[in-house]
Amino acid sequence: MVGYGSYQTFESSLYATTGLSKNLALDLSLIYGRQSDGIGRDLTTGAEAYLGSNYGLRTSFLWSGGSTELRGFITKSRIHNDYGTAYEVFPGTLGRDGLTVFPGYYNTYSAAPIDARNLAKGTIAGLTFSHDFGSFKITNILGYAKNSWTQEKNTTGLVGAGCAGCAVLVADIAQSESSITNELQIANSGGKSSLEWIAGFFYLSDDFDRFLRLANFVPGGTLSYGLPQLGHQDVSSYAVYGQATYAILSDTRLTAGLRYTRDHKVYSGRNLPSADTTVRKTWPKVTWRLALDHDIGEDKLIYASYNRGFKSGTFNVTLPPIGVNATPIRPEVLDAYEAGIKSELFSRRLRLNVAGFYYNYKDLHYRAAIGGGVTILRNAATARVKGLEAELQANPTSGLLLTGALSVQKGTYESFPNAPIAVPRAAGGADLVFADLSGKEMMRVPRVSFSVGALYKVGTDYGDFNANIKLFHSSKFNWEADGFLKQPSYTTVDASVGWTRPDGVIGVEFWGKNLTDARYYTQAITAGSFFMLPDLPTTFGVRIRAKYD
Numbered sequence: 001m002v003g004y005g006s007y008q009t010f011e012s013s014l015y016a017t018t019g020l021s022k023n024l025a026l027d028l029s030l031i032y033g034r035q036s037d038g039i040g041r042d043l044t045t046g047a048e049a050y051l052g053s054n055y056g057l058r059t060s061f062l063w064s065g066g067s068t069e070l071r072g073f074i075t076k077s078r079i080h081n082d083y084g085t086a087y088e089v090f091p092g093t094l095g096r097d098g099l100t101v102f103p104g105y106y107n108t109y110s111a112a113p114i115d116a117r118n119l120a121k122g123t124i125a126g127l128t129f130s131h132d133f134g135s136f137k138i139t140n141i142l143g144y145a146k147n148s149w150t151q152e153k154n155t156t157g158l159v160g161a162g163c164a165g166c167a168v169l170v171a172d173i174a175q176s177e178s179s180i181t182n183e184l185q186i187a188n189s190g191g192k193s194s195l196e197w198i199a200g201f202f203y204l205s206d207d208f209d210r211f212l213r214l215a216n217f218v219p220g221g222t223l224s225y226g227l228p229q230l231g232h233q234d235v236s237s238y239a240v241y242g243q244a245t246y247a248i249l250s251d252t253r254l255t256a257g258l259r260y261t262r263d264h265k266v267y268s269g270r271n272l273p274s275a276d277t278t279v280r281k282t283w284p285k286v287t288w289r290l291a292l293d294h295d296i297g298e299d300k301l302i303y304a305s306y307n308r309g310f311k312s313g314t315f316n317v318t319l320p321p322i323g324v325n326a327t328p329i330r331p332e333v334l335d336a337y338e339a340g341i342k343s344e345l346f347s348r349r350l351r352l353n354v355a356g357f358y359y360n361y362k363d364l365h366y367r368a369a370i371g372g373g374v375t376i377l378r379n380a381a382t383a384r385v386k387g388l389e390a391e392l393q394a395n396p397t398s399g400l401l402l403t404g405a406l407s408v409q410k411g412t413y414e415s416f417p418n419a420p421i422a423v424p425r426a427a428g429g430a431d432l433v434f435a436d437l438s439g440k441e442m443m444r445v446p447r448v449s450f451s452v453g454a455l456y457k458v459g460t461d462y463g464d465f466n467a468n469i470k471l472f473h474s475s476k477f478n479w480e481a482d483g484f485l486k487q488p489s490y491t492t493v494d495a496s497v498g499w500t501r502p503d504g505v506i507g508v509e510f511w512g513k514n515l516t517d518a519r520y521y522t523q524a525i526t527a528g529s530f531f532m533l534p535d536l537p538t539t540f541g542v543r544i545r546a547k548y549d
Contacts, residue, residue, distance in 0.1 A: 005511075005541025007051070008037040024063045031056045035081075039537065040106025042086075049108050052081020052118075067132040074125040084523075085116035085153040087531035090485060096429025096529045100156050105519060105534050109156040116154060122147040137189040143181040150174045154217075155531065170215040170223060179206040179235075199242040206235040208317055231269035233317045238262055243289065251295040255305075259287045267315035269325075281328045283313040299344035307336045311365060316376045330379050335360040340389075351393040359385040366443065366481060368420045369432060369526045380481070381415035383442055399457045403470075406450040411442030413481070421482040422526040429529040437481055446477040446489075463502050469495040479524035485532070490518040500545075507545040514538050 003011040010033065017027035032055040038048025060073035086108035089095050093102070103109055108116075123146045130139040151173045187198035209232050215225040243257030261284070268278040291305035311332040316325045340355030364380040387409025394402040413419075419437040422430040453470035472492050479485040493516050498509035517538040524532040 001543055001545045003541055003543035006539040007035050007039055009033065009035045009539070009541065011541075011543075023065050024061065026059070026061045028059045029057070038106075040104070040108065042108050043103055044109050049082060049086070050106050052079070052083065054079045054081075067134075069130045070128070072125070072127040075123070077120075077122045079120045080117065082117050084533050085118060085151060087153075087155050087525075087533060089156070090524060090530035090532045093424065093530040094428035095156065096425070097156075098428040100428075100529075106537070116152050118149070118151050120147070120149045132189055135188065137187050139185040139187070141181075141183045141185070144179070146176075146178040148174075148176040155527075155529075170217055172213040172215070172225070173211065175208070175210040177206065177208045179204060181205075194247040195244060196246075197242070197244040200240070202237075202239040202241070204235065204237040206233075206237075208233045208235075210317060212318070227272045229269070229271050231317050232267070233315060234266045236264050237312070253293050255289065255291040255293075257289040261285050261287065261310075261312075263312045265313070265315060265328075267317060267326075277326060279315065279326050279328070281313060281315075283331050285310050285331060285333075299348065301342045302340070303342070304339040305337070307334075307338075309334050309336065314377065318376075325376065329365060329377050330363045332365045332379075333362040335362075349395045351391075353391045355389050357385075357387055357389065361385075367525075368481065369422065369430075369528070375525060375527050380413060380419070381417065381438075383411060383413050383416075385409055385411040385442065385445060399459075401455040403453040403455075404451065406448075408448050409445060410447060411445035413437050413440050413442060416440070416481065419481050422480070422484055422530070424484075424530075430526055440481070440483065441478060443478045443481050443483075446475045446487075448475040449473065461502070464500045465498070466500075467495075467497045469493065474520075479521070480526060482526075485524040485526065485530060487521055487524065490520040491516055492518050505547055507547075509543045509545070510541075511543070512538065512540045 001011075001013045005011070012030075012032050014030045015027065016029075017025065019025045032053075034053040035051045037051065039050035041047065042049050054077070056075065056077040058073060058075040061071065063070045088105075088108065089100050089102050091102045095101070100109060123144075125144045127142045128139065130137060151171070153173070154170045181202070181204050183200055183202045185198060185200040188196055210230070212229045212231075213225055213227075215223045217223050239259055239261040241257065241259035243255065245253050245255040247253050262282065263285075264280070264282045266278065266280040268276045270276045287308045287310060289305065289307045291303060293301055293303035295301050311334075313331040314329050316329070337358045337360075338355055340353065342353045344351050361383040362381075364383045365377060366380055367375050367377050369375050387407060389408075390404075390406045392402070392404040396402065416437040418434045421433050421435050421437075423433055424430055449472075451470060451472045453468070455466065455468045457464060457466040459465075470493070472494075474487075474490055476489045477487050479487060492514045494511075494513045495515060496509055496511040498507060500507040514536060515538055519537075520535050521532045522535045524530075
């Protein structure tokens with residue numbers, strides 16, 4: 001496949017597969033993309049902004065010998081762009097320098113002589129072995145990942161401490177991470193049984209390193225870098241688990257599962273030239289699942305479930321463990337209750353799934369400012385989300401597929417004392433105060449979101465034609481707990497039309513994304529000033545595909 005789109009964006013991909021022997025198959029996939037024309041501009045230098053490139057390679061194999069199977073893969077990727085390297089001052093606010101205002105979507109103020117960019121590299125590999133003994137099956141899944149990321153970024157409108165006349169704070173960041181995972185599973189297999197079960201053991205080893213150096217810049221002057229800050233975290237985690245589903249009646253099944261997880265983390269860091277500060281913490285947790293489902297007719301099922309899960313406790317690895325940064329963040333615990341119906345109607349031309357849910361969070365994780373342009377991960381107290389979700393898929397006529405999804409929800413902080421609140425300064429930027437936000441709406445939880453889509457395919461003597469359109473809408477929501485930074489409601493429309501030759505060898509597709517040119521953000525934060533990163537505007541393009549056997 002090759003394609004070309006807005007902002008001189010070139011994309012390409014290749015996929016090939018072959019059998020090397022009766023039992024062995026191999027495949028290879030490649031992708032490459034480059035955006036050569038910037039979406040916006042650096043208003044200081046006139047250079048283009050929001051552009052970059054990426055490539056990736058993946059190869060995998062499958063060997064099958066009767067009841068034994070071995071499969072593996074390796075993926076390598078590289079991404080180089082300037083997305084997110086220069087936060088834009090949030091519309092309607094003033095930077096802490098008292099001068100910087102919203103530059104317009106996709107524009108930036110560099111103000112500093114640095115090559116603002118992201119460079120991310122990654123390698124992921126996996127090897128899965130399985131053997132079926134007839135009455136049970138053993139599977140072992142081994143995984144490896146190594147990733148690195150470097151960034152030079154500037155934040156105009158945010159002035160570093162003790163730098164009168166400075167116009168920008170510059171950050172030089174480098175981090176790397178490597179991990180190994182292994183999971184051993186044993187499960188029943190073969191034949192029909194009233195009892196289905198699975199048990200297993202999981203292990204994770206992870207190493208993370210981070211380098212951070214900050215600098216102030218005075219226009220017409222030079223960058224003045226401070227001493228580097230170093231952080232490192234070692235993680236070892238293991239879990240044992242088991243789950244069983246038993247048919248208590250011919251049309252009714254009960255599922256029960258239990259998991260024990262133990263996470264141990266060691267975090268060390270320092271501001272050079274000081275010595276390392278080291279902190280360590282172990283978090284053991286028991287989680288579970290209970291579910292009951294019942295068939296009501298041939299193609300309808302009702303169910304109810306109760307699940308307890310957790311997000312591991314951690315440290316603020318992005319900063320050295322000094323003061324508040326050395327305090328561990330407690331695990332986030334979620335009790336999730338759900339009940340619903342899954343159905344296929346009208347000779348399976350209509351699929352309708354509806355579910356109601358209630359989530360109860362304890363020690364909810366959230367990221368918030370602590371002053372001086374710094375944000376860290378913290379614990380809120382308790383929060384609850386309740387809502388309804390519906391999913392629809394219909395085939396009213398041959399070749400036509402209609403889809404729809406709806407989510408209605410409300411999230412509330414049940415208890416949130418001492419929450420950070422950003423107060424705009426008359427001279428620009430924001431100061432922090434702390435207050436009780438119990439009873440207030442949760443951040444990043446839109447009340448209503450929905451999507452509707454249609455795909456139509458028709459075959460002719462001249463080839464197969466298709467048209468696809470999808471609309472997505474999100475109601476407004478708060479980006480942070482205090483509700484100052486708001487994402488207004490927005491609607492996007494994506495569409496495409498395509499043609500494939502009768503023999504399937506050649507195909508052409510014309511596409512467009514965000515055809516409403518909606519203005520919405522991928523991130524909005526308070527860090528000394530109010531900042532945001534915009535998502536992409538309207539883009540168009542064409543793709544040509546070729547297939548050879």
